[in-house]
Amino acid sequence: xxxxxxxxxxxxxxxxxxxxxxxxxxxxxxxxxxxxxxxxxxxxxxxxxxxxxxxxxxxxxxxxxxxxxxxxxxxxxxxxxxxxxxxxxxxxxxxxxxxxxxxxxxxxxxxxxxxxxxxxxxxxxxxxxxxxxxxxxxxxxxxxxxxxxxxxxxxxxxxxxxxxxxxxxxxxxxxxxxxxxxxxxxxxxxxxxxxxxxxxxxxxxxxxxxxxxxxxxxxxxxxxxxxxxxxxxxxxxxxxxxxxxxxxxxxxxxxxxxxxxxxxxxxxxxxxxxxxxxxxxxxxxxxxxxxxxxxxxxxxxxxxxxxxxxxxxxxxxxxxxxxxxxxxxxxxxxxxxxxxxxxxxxxxxxxxxxxxxxxxxxxxxxxxxxxxxxxxxxxxxxxxxxxxxxxxxxxxxxxxxxxxxxxxxxxxxxxxxxxxxxxxxxxxxxxxxxxxxxxxxxxxxxxxxxxxxxxxxxxxxxxxxxxxxxxxxxxxxxxxxxxxxxxxxxxxxxxxxxxxxxxxxxxxxxxxxxxxxxxxxxxxxxxxxxxxxxxxxxxxxxxxxxxxxxxxx
Amino acid sequence: xxxxxxxxxxxxxxxxxxxxxxxxxxxxxxxxxxxxxxxxxxxxxxxxxxxxxxxxxxxxxxxxxxxxxxxxxxxxxxxxxxxxxxxxxxxxxxxxxxxxxxxxxxxxxxxxxxxxxxxxxxxxxxxxxxxxxxxxxxxxxxxxxxxxxxxxxxxxxxxxxxxxxxxxxxxxxxxxxxxxxxxxxxxxxxxxxxxxxxxxxxxxxxxxxxxxxxxxxxxxxxxxxxxxxxxxxxxxxxxxxxxxxxxxxxxxxxxxxxxxxxxxxxxxxxxxxxxxxxxxxxxxxxxxxxxxxxxxxxxxxxxxxx
Numbered sequence: 115x116x117x118x119x120x121x122x123x124x125x126x127x128x129x130x131x132x133x134x135x136x137x138x139x140x141x142x143x144x145x146x147x148x149x150x151x152x153x154x155x156x157x158x159x160x161x162x163x164x165x166x167x168x169x170x171x172x173x174x175x176x177x178x179x180x181x182x183x184x185x186x187x188x189x190x191x192x193x194x195x196x197x198x199x200x201x202x203x204x205x206x207x208x209x210x211x212x213x214x215x216x217x218x219x220x221x222x223x224x225x226x227x228x229x230x231x232x233x234x235x236x237x238x239x240x241x242x243x244x245x246x247x248x249x250x251x252x253x254x255x256x257x258x259x260x261x262x263x264x265x266x267x268x269x270x271x272x273x274x275x276x277x278x279x280x281x282x283x284x285x286x287x288x289x290x291x292x293x294x295x296x297x298x299x300x301x302x303x304x305x306x307x308x309x310x311x312x313x314x315x316x317x318x319x320x321x322x323x324x325x326x327x328x329x330x331x332x333x334x335x336x337x338x339x340x341x342x343x344x345x346x347x348x349x350x351x352x353x354x355x356x357x358x359x360x361x362x363x364x365x366x367x368x369x370x371x372x373x374x375x376x377x378x379x380x381x382x383x384x385x386x387x388x389x390x391x392x393x394x395x396x397x398x399x400x401x402x403x404x405x406x407x408x409x410x411x412x413x414x415x416x417x418x419x420x421x422x423x424x425x426x427x428x429x430x431x432x433x434x435x436x437x438x439x440x441x442x443x444x445x446x447x448x449x450x451x452x453x454x455x456x457x458x459x460x461x462x463x464x465x466x467x468x469x470x471x472x473x474x475x476x477x478x479x480x481x482x483x484x485x486x487x488x489x490x491x492x493x494x495x496x497x498x499x500x501x502x503x504x505x506x507x508x509x510x511x512x513x514x515x516x517x518x519x520x521x522x523x524x525x526x527x528x529x530x531x532x533x534x535x536x537x538x539x540x541x542x543x544x545x546x547x548x549x550x551x552x553x554x555x556x557x558x559x560x561x562x563x564x565x566x567x568x569x570x571x572x573x574x575x576x577x578x579x580x581x582x583x584x585x586x587x588x589x590x591x592x593x594x595x596x597x598x599x600x601x602x603x604x605x606x607x608x609x610x611x612x613x614x615x616x617x618x619x620x621x622x623x624x625x626x627x628x629x630x631x632x633x634x635x636x637x638x639x640x641x642x643x644x645x646x647x648x649x650x651x652x653x654x655x656x657x658x659x660x661x662x663x664x665x666x667x
Numbered sequence: 668x669x670x671x672x673x674x675x676x677x678x679x680x681x682x683x684x685x686x687x688x689x690x691x692x693x694x695x696x697x698x699x700x701x702x703x704x705x706x707x708x709x710x711x712x713x714x715x716x717x718x719x720x721x722x723x724x725x726x727x728x729x730x731x732x733x734x735x736x737x738x739x740x741x742x743x744x745x746x747x748x749x750x751x752x753x754x755x756x757x758x759x760x761x762x763x764x765x766x767x768x769x770x771x772x773x774x775x776x777x778x779x780x781x782x783x784x785x786x787x788x789x790x791x792x793x794x795x796x797x798x799x800x801x802x803x804x805x806x807x808x809x810x811x812x813x814x815x816x817x818x819x820x821x822x823x824x825x826x827x828x829x830x831x832x833x834x835x836x837x838x839x840x841x842x843x844x845x846x847x848x849x850x851x852x853x854x855x856x857x858x859x860x861x862x863x864x865x866x867x868x869x870x871x872x873x874x875x876x877x878x879x880x881x882x883x884x885x886x887x888x889x890x891x892x893x894x895x896x897x898x899x900x901x902x903x904x905x906x907x908x909x910x911x912x913x914x915x916x917x918x919x920x921x922x923x924x925x926x927x928x929x930x931x932x933x934x935x936x937x938x939x940x941x942x943x944x945x946x947x948x949x950x951x952x953x954x955x956x957x958x959x960x961x962x963x964x965x966x967x968x969x970x971x972x973x
Contacts, residue, residue: 132785138875139786142776146845147792149773153811153842154799160810251813254820267824315791444706447699460959461707464714467955469904471922472944475929476713479720479937486731488716543710547963600803603906607926621805628809628911635809642806649803 161639163244169636172255173248179337181640187414191341191354192361193647194334201327208320216313224305228298229317235287235294236318237325242283249274360407367400419641422620423648428526429619430598432534433541438590440538441545446579448546449553459550462543473540474607478504481532504529504608507616527616533608537598545590552586553579588660592653599649620645717948721941728937739938746942749932754916755924762839762920763902769844770898771891777845778853779879783865796847811842812911838912839920843902849894856890857883889961896958903951921947 165181168174182190216223253270260266274280302310338354345352371393444462448455465473481489481503490500506513509524510531526534560582564574580587602621609617620641627638720728722738747753780786781793815838822830822837832838860883868878884891906922913919925947933939955962 135784135875136786139780139784139789142780142784142875143792145773146777146850147796149841149845150796150799150847152814154802154807154847155795157807157810157814158802160813161806164810164813251817264824264827267820271821271824311787440706444703447703450699452699452703456960458703458707459963460956461710463959463963464952464955465710467900467951468714468948469900469922469951471904471906471925471929472717472948473713475925475940475944476717479940480713480716484729486729488731488733491731539710539713551964596803600805602805603904606907624805624808625907628812635813639806639809642803642809646803646806650801653801 159240159244160247161642163247164635165637165639165643167636169639170632170634173251177636178333181636182644183337183341184637185416185419185640185644187412187416188341188352188354188357189412189415191334191338192358194330194337195358196362198327198331198334201323201330205320205323205327208316208323212313212316212320215316225301225310225313226317226320228294228301229314230321231290231294231297232314233318233321233325235291236322238283238287238290242280242287245283246274246280249277249280357407357410360403364400364403364407367396367403371396371400418623419620419644421615422618422623425530425617426599426601426619428530429534429537429601430595432526432531433537433598434591434594436534436538437541437545437594438587440542441549441590442583442587444542444546445549445553446575448550459547462546464543465540466544470540470603470607474536474604477532477536477539478608478610501528504532504610504617505612507613527613529608529610529613529616533605533617536604536608537601540604541594541597545594548590549583549586552583555586556582588656592656595652595656596649599645599652717941717944720938721945723938725936725938728941742938742942743946746928746933746939747946749939750924750928750943751916752921752924752943752946755919755921758916758918759903759921762836762918763899765836766840766843766902767895767898769840770846770849770894773845774849774853774894775884775891776879778850779857779875779883781850782854782857783860783862783883784875797851799847800851808907808911815842815912832912834913834915834918836918839909839918842908843898849898852894853887853890856887860886892958893961893964896954896962899954900951903947 166178167176179190179194186193253267253274256270257266342352342354374389374393448458480487483502483505485500489503494500506528509527511523511525512519513528556579560578561574564578600621601619605617605619605622624638624641627634719733719735721742722740723732723735724739727735781789815832819832822832864882865878868882904922905920906926909920909923925943928943929940
């Protein structure tokens with residue numbers, strides 16, 4: 115009875131309530147967080163780890179950036195060099211942020227010390243974990259040739275922790291963690307500032323980026339060194355450094371021209387001329403550097419990746435504008451007081467929710483190469499000869515203007531055109547529904563004001579609807595672009611023998627690395643990361659663009 | 668005249684906009700309807716074709732006819748039996764039920780915690796969770812496969828065949844039991860619930876758990892239905908991941924069954940392919956028609972806030 119009341123009275127204090135709330139919250143969160151961590155966050159680090167090895171069914175030796183060099187040629191070094199620099203820049207940015215934040219309270223900067231030690235602890239843990247992971251993944255290899263029983267796997271599982279390297283890493287980890295714990299506790303008890311959690315996290319972010327940048331740069335620089343030495347040994351020269359310098363200078367000059375152009379818009383007319391001349395010079399020089407060097411650097415990219423990206427880009431260009439235009443048109447029409455709006459919405463959305471497998475089956479029959487297929491019958495009645503559609507790898511312009519059109523201008527293949535039509539059919543309704551919701555968010559007063567000002571229908575659309583709809587449009591462009599870079603199931607289902615290469619996006623090449631008899635997980639992971647980098651860059655560019663153009667009312 | 672204030676004009680106008688009098692008929696309206704109907708026709712055309720081919724004879728299909736001479740319902744039973752759809756359908760039902768139950772158990776409390784509770788590291792956790800939405804599936808595909816294979820061996824050595832992951836329900840369902848998107852969608856709804864409700868419940872002596880069960884969930888039927896529908900569609904649709912982690916028919920889903928039937932078993936019998944497609948699509952369409960209002964609204968609102 116007394117313990118009961120003591121407990122409840124302690125729980126009723128503010129501290130007790132806080133603790134209880136924290137515990138309950140983490141109880142609620144832990145299963146979801148655990149699953150998201152194991153299958154959503156950890157895999158990114160794991161995939162990078164895999165891509166640094168030879169990795170068939172089981173891990174083999176560490177090969178550094180070799181998989182990326184196989185995928186991108188020497189351009190991989192340029193890429194990683196810049197990723198390292200970007201991490202260091204990020205660290206510097208986080209540091210200046212911290213400095214500015216704690217200007218009024220210099221003591222906040224002292225939190226760099228526990229931040230550094232906690233980051234060191236984190237890195238030590240990651241180091242130990244990935245060393246251990248290699249041994250864990252190799253358990254089946256070590257059991258090869260033995261009679262495998264239930265117990266033997268578990269024994270080898272425990273044995274993985276006992277390898278000298280794992281033990282050494284564990285020892286370092288425990289020491290660093292203990293030190294970090296003591297230092298952090300000391301600081302938390304001794305130095306009390308406001309927002310210390312914030313300061314601690316920011317300094318940890320800073321040091322994590324610093325650590326990542328240093329590690330990546332070190333890896334890249336040693337790789338470049340060995341590559342150059344190896345090339346010299348065989349009597350060739352490998353112009354990696356000059357490539358890095360030239361390409362970086364080219365990109366840098368173009369960037370500078372862009373910033374000057376942005377500034378120059380607000381400059382007065384005297385300076386404007388000087389500005390424009392400067393911009394022109396920068397553009398020409400930067401562009402020349404890039405044109406001179408990029409093809410040589412990009413020339414050694416794996417053919418599969420080039421073809422995969424080609425297809426992806428054509429698919430994106432073919433699908434996204436078409437899908438958005440149809441969606442916008444239908445949404446604007448539907449948004450008027452239309453009878454049966456709900457009916458149309460349901461119907462337009464139907465292709466999007468129907469399983470890919472079924473709709474792709476219908477499309478492969480509609481666009482089959484048989485002369486009796488509905489689409490062939492249709493074009494026959496228009497006086498056009500039968501086409502092979504999904505089995506046709508040649509470009510549409512070659513089909514229209516004859517085979518003397520050069521390959522570079524051949525355009526998307528006929529097979530890809532069918533995939534584009536299919537994707538548009540699937541996603542146009544989705545865009546319609548999202549645009550419809552966006553239209554609903556535009557305040558009615560805007561239209562009334564426009565009506566009073568005497569705007570006609572087109573003017574209202576151009577100057578009211580389009581600008582106010584821009585957040586929705588931006589969202590859809592982003593989603594559709596990323597979606598088409600990730601396009602997978604529809605292509606897997608629509609690809610037909612004879613035209614695989616014409617429709618295979620990079621995802622399909624990755625799947626092939628996994629599904630063949632001797633899978634190459636390392637190369638697959640490296641390709642996946644290249645794709646990830648491209649998607650990330652696209653997202654950032656679109657975001658920058660949107661910051662200027664999108665009107666968030 | 669002086670009585671006509673700005674307010675009353677506004678009232679009149681709002682009435683006018685909500686209850687529009689029957690407009691005079693215009694040519695423009697006719698055009699609008701024509702375009703909209705044409706769009707609907709294009710959206711439906713492949714479905715119409717699927718339906719009519721699914722009841723034809725093989726001959727009629729190969730002639731490319733659109734209207735069947737007679738309606739052959741036998742195609743459906745043929746397709747069902749030949750494609751072994753009984754098994755695949757049962758597998759898909761099992762997979763989706765397990766993953767939906769798991770998803771509700773794990774995501775609803777997590778979304779509630781993010782929406783209504785104060786705890787250490789909330790913003791960071793939420794940001795990290797949202798960041799996972801940026802990661803393309805193809806990056807996580809290989810490592811997740813390696814992880815699942817390894818879990819399979821570990822589970823087998825501890826629990827025997829019951830603990831297997833490959834060719835068993837865990838590999839097909841556990842990775843989908845918590846998704847950042849689901850948690851985000853539910854959180855957006857939970858966050859809109861007024862805090863007064865929680866104050867009242869707390870005065871009545873309810874804790875977070877009781878409040879979640881007896882107040883929040885009953886008030887959130889619409890978003891929960893949306894999430895269930897989305898999860899069901901996703902699991903009915905999923906093909907690639909099952910292709911990797913299920914290599915016997917014991918746990919292969921319906922999407923695999925249809926794609927195998929179409930490419931291998933009945934690659935020349937188009938009428939049976941279409942009948943099988945109709946069977947596969949039917950549960951999704953039925954579910955969609957029952958939940959379409961909440962569903963499209965859920966998608967639209969979640970999309971816009973993302």
